[in-house]
Amino acid sequence: MNRIEILFDKLKHGKSKALVGFVTAGDPNLEISEQLVIAMARSGLDVLELGVPFSDPTSDGPVIQRASARALQQGVTLAKVIDMTRRVRATVDIPIILFSYYNPILAYGTDAFYRDATDAGADGVLVVDLPPEESEDMTAQWPGNDLSIIRLIAPTTPAKRMTAIAKQASGFLYLVSKTGVTGSAGLDTGEVGHHVKMLRNVTQLPICVGFGISTAEHVRAVATVADGVVIGSAFEKLIEENLSDPDLPAILGNQTDFYKKAMDH
Amino acid sequence: MTTHHQTKNLQGQATPLPDAGGHFGHFGGRFVGETLMPALLELEEAYHEFVPQKDFQNELNRLLNDYAGRPTPLYHAQRLSKHLKGAAIYLKREDLTHTGAHKINNTIGQGLLARWMQKHKLIAETGAGQHGVATATTAALFGMECKIFMGVEDIQRQAPNVQRMQLLGAEVVAVDSGTGTLKDAMNEAMRFWSAAVQDTFYVIGSVAGPHPYPAMVRDFQKIIGQEARRQILKAADRLPDVLVACVGGGSNAMGLFYPFLDDAVEMIGVEAGGSGVKTGKHAATLGAGGVGVLHGSKSYVLQDDNGQIKEAHSISAGLDYPGVGPEHAHLKANNRARYVSINDDEALEAFRLLCSLEGIIPALESAHALAFAIQEAPRRSTDDIMIVNLSGRGDKDLAIAVEHIDMPD
Numbered sequence: 001m002n003r004i005e006i007l008f009d010k011l012k013h014g015k016s017k018a019l020v021g022f023v024t025a026g027d028p029n030l031e032i033s034e035q036l037v038i039a040m041a042r043s044g045l046d047v048l049e050l051g052v053p054f055s056d057p058t059s060d061g062p063v064i065q066r067a068s069a070r071a072l073q074q075g076v077t078l079a080k081v082i083d084m085t086r087r088v089r090a091t092v093d094i095p096i097i098l099f100s101y102y103n104p105i106l107a108y109g110t111d112a113f114y115r116d117a118t119d120a121g122a123d124g125v126l127v128v129d130l131p132p133e134e135s136e137d138m139t140a141q142w143p144g145n146d147l148s149i150i151r152l153i154a155p156t157t158p159a160k161r162m163t164a165i166a167k168q169a170s171g172f173l174y175l176v177s178k179t180g181v182t183g184s185a186g187l188d189t190g191e192v193g194h195h196v197k198m199l200r201n202v203t204q205l206p207i208c209v210g211f212g213i214s215t216a217e218h219v220r221a222v223a224t225v226a227d228g229v230v231i232g233s234a235f236e237k238l239i240e241e242n243l244s245d246p247d248l249p250a251i252l253g254n255q256t257d258f259y260k261k262a263m264d265h
Numbered sequence: 266m267t268t269h270h271q272t273k274n275l276q277g278q279a280t281p282l283p284d285a286g287g288h289f290g291h292f293g294g295r296f297v298g299e300t301l302m303p304a305l306l307e308l309e310e311a312y313h314e315f316v317p318q319k320d321f322q323n324e325l326n327r328l329l330n331d332y333a334g335r336p337t338p339l340y341h342a343q344r345l346s347k348h349l350k351g352a353a354i355y356l357k358r359e360d361l362t363h364t365g366a367h368k369i370n371n372t373i374g375q376g377l378l379a380r381w382m383q384k385h386k387l388i389a390e391t392g393a394g395q396h397g398v399a400t401a402t403t404a405a406l407f408g409m410e411c412k413i414f415m416g417v418e419d420i421q422r423q424a425p426n427v428q429r430m431q432l433l434g435a436e437v438v439a440v441d442s443g444t445g446t447l448k449d450a451m452n453e454a455m456r457f458w459s460a461a462v463q464d465t466f467y468v469i470g471s472v473a474g475p476h477p478y479p480a481m482v483r484d485f486q487k488i489i490g491q492e493a494r495r496q497i498l499k500a501a502d503r504l505p506d507v508l509v510a511c512v513g514g515g516s517n518a519m520g521l522f523y524p525f526l527d528d529a530v531e532m533i534g535v536e537a538g539g540s541g542v543k544t545g546k547h548a549a550t551l552g553a554g555g556v557g558v559l560h561g562s563k564s565y566v567l568q569d570d571n572g573q574i575k576e577a578h579s580i581s582a583g584l585d586y587p588g589v590g591p592e593h594a595h596l597k598a599n600n601r602a603r604y605v606s607i608n609d610d611e612a613l614e615a616f617r618l619l620c621s622l623e624g625i626i627p628a629l630e631s632a633h634a635l636a637f638a639i640q641e642a643p644r645r646s647t648d649d650i651m652i653v654n655l656s657g658r659g660d661k662d663l664a665i666a667v668e669h670i671d672m673p674d
Contacts, residue, residue, distance in 0.1 A: 055573040056448065056559060058455040059298040065442060077571040102296055103558045107572025129296045129558065133286055137294075137563075152299040156462060161303065179300050180460030 089121030183233030287476020394426025396470030471514025475561030486520025
C-alpha cells in the first residue's frame, strides 16, 4: 500500500475525513513555499497537492493564475518542484500529489518525470488537461505504477463516463464541485452530495471534492458526504494577501488548523 | 488509393484523418479539463449527426452564397505576375466575403450547428478581430447572444474591429492576463466556457483547439480549396503547381490545402517571422517551435525548455499566436506541406506592392503569403501556376501600415 491508500484506510477506520491542501510550488518563492507546506503538514494537513506553475492555466481562476505567474517569475520549473518535493519529503510523511498541466511534463520527458517524481517521494500525479483518452501518451513507457493517477470527475461528467474514468484512476477521485474554474464562488453543497452519491455507485475509491471551497461551513458540509475536502484558491489567496509577511508559514498553518477543526466538528 | 493523408486500418481500408480520437498522426487529440470533455463529446456527436444532413447543407450553402458572398473569385493578378517575371499568380479572393475575411465561412457553419444544438449563446476568441467580427455577425444574423474575448494589446491595435463587434451587438471582453494577445484571449474563452458549458457554444476560429475543432473548422473552410480547384481547372484547364497561404493557427491554409491533398500540388504555409526568427521575436511555430500541448491539442508550440509557452511576435495580430493547428504539424511531419516564414518588413512591402500594382489592400496576415509568393514567383517558370490565398482585406490594418510605410505626399 502506498501513502495515499494507507491514509484513506486509516481515516476510514477512524471515521474521519482528509483535508487536502493545494499550493502553487514556489509562490512567493521556493524557500518560503517549502516552509509553508511543512507548516501546513504539521497543522494537520492530510494530503499535499503541489501545483506546478504553468504559463497558460486554462482551468484556473484568477487567484491561482496569479500564484502561477509569481512562481514563474521566480524561475520555478518542474525540475525545481521535484527538488522541492524531495526536500519536503525528508521532513513530512503525508502523501504528496504533483498537480500539473501536461505541457511541463511533456517537456520534461514523461519517463524522466516518473523516475524523478517517484524518486523524490511523490505519491501521485494529477494532470488537469490530460483526460483518460490521452493518458497513455504520458504513461506508455512508465516502468511501474508507483505514482497514483488522480483523475477529475466534473459535474458535467455523465454516469457512464464516470465509470470509465474511475476504472482508470488510482489513489482517490477528485470530484470538481461545480462547472467553472478553480476558486469560483457559489458552491452548492446539495448538488455536491448528489454527485458524490452517483460516483459512489461506480467506485470504491475515496472521493475528494474541490473547487470553490473556502469557508468552515463549506468544509463541514462537504466533509459529511465526501472522503476528503480540497482547498486551493483559499490558501493561495491567503498567501497573496501576506506575501512578504515573515509569519506567512504560521498564517497558513493556522488556516489549516481552522479547516481541520471545521471538518472534525 | 492510400495517400499520405490516410492510414490503413486493420482491414486494409484507407481511413481519413483525424482518427476517432481526433489525432492526425502524432498530433491533435483532446487535452482539456474534465469539465469540458463531455461538451466536446457532445459537440463531436452533433457535428457528425447534423452537418451531413441535407437540410443543414442546404441552409449552409444558401447562407454562404447569399449572405457571405460565395463563391469568391479566383483572380489572375496579371500586373503582379508580370512585375515578378515568373509564375502566374492567382489570388483566391476571401477578402471579398462579407466581413472581409475567410473567417465567416467557419462562423456561419458553427453558428448553424449551435442553432441545431439549441445553444443560443456564442463565445469566441479573437486576435486580429476578424474572427470576432465574423462571430458577432453570425450571432446577429441568428439572433444569438455573443461574447468575444480579445487581448488588451489586440484591442489597441485593431480598434476598428472592436467597434464593429460592438455595433453588431457583441460584448467585447478585454483580456489583460499574460501577454494580452490571442493566446490569452483563448485561455479566457476556455475558462468562461468551463463555467457556461451547458448553454454556450464556443466558436473556435482556427483549426486549433481540442477535437473536433481542428477537423470541423477545416471542413467549414475547405470550401476555399474546393472552389479554387474548380476555378483553376476552368481558367487554366489544369491544377496549380503551388498553393501559398499564411499560417497563424492555420485555418485559411487548411481550407485551401485540404481539397488538394491527394493531388500533385506543392503546398507552402507562411508563418510570421516577426523581427526575424533568429531574434526570437517571431510567431514561426512550425519553423522554430517544438512539440507540445496548448489549448487542447498536441501540436507545435513556441515554448522554453521547461514547457512554458513563449510569447509570439508579429506585426499581424492574426498570426501572433504561439501554437498552430495539429493537422499542419502532421503535414509538416510527412513533408506534405512546407512551412516558411516572412518577417514584418517583408509583409509590409508586399502589402504596399499589392495596393499599388493590383488596387487591392490585403490584410497584413495575407500579406505574409503574398510576400513569399513575391520571393518565389521569379524563381519559377512563367508556365507555373501559383494560387495565393488572399484570406482577408486590409482596412483593419491601415493604422499600422500607415505608421510603417512611406506614404506618398
